[in-house]
Amino acid sequence: MVEIGKEIPGQVTVGKVTQDERKLFRSFEVTAIPAVMVIRNAQVKKSYIGMVPKEVLLQDIREFGPTDAKKAEEQPRG
Numbered sequence: 001m002v003e004i005g006k007e008i009p010g011q012v013t014v015g016k017v018t019q020d021e022r023k024l025f026r027s028f029e030v031t032a033i034p035a036v037m038v039i040r041n042a043q044v045k046k047s048y049i050g051m052v053p054k055e056v057l058l059q060d061i062r063e064f065g066p067t068d069a070k071k072a073e074e075q076p077r078g
Helices: 002-007 022-027 054-064 068-074
Strands: 035-040 043-049
Touching: 002 054, 035 054, 043 054
Parallel strands: none
Antiparallel strands: 035 043
């Protein structure tokens, strides 16, 4: 997962949550681990149970594009 953050810096935030954070697990309806989710603007766009190839995750991240906050940063200010 860390590799993905390095491969597309500034476009993605990679996080890891432990089982101890039960409230977060419940809020995202995690039923098994490892669970991998692509989240954009606080919405789960894709989720996987088990290991996911890096290429698949990179494709998913690119499919959903930058977050709205990132788009706003890229807009010219005037």
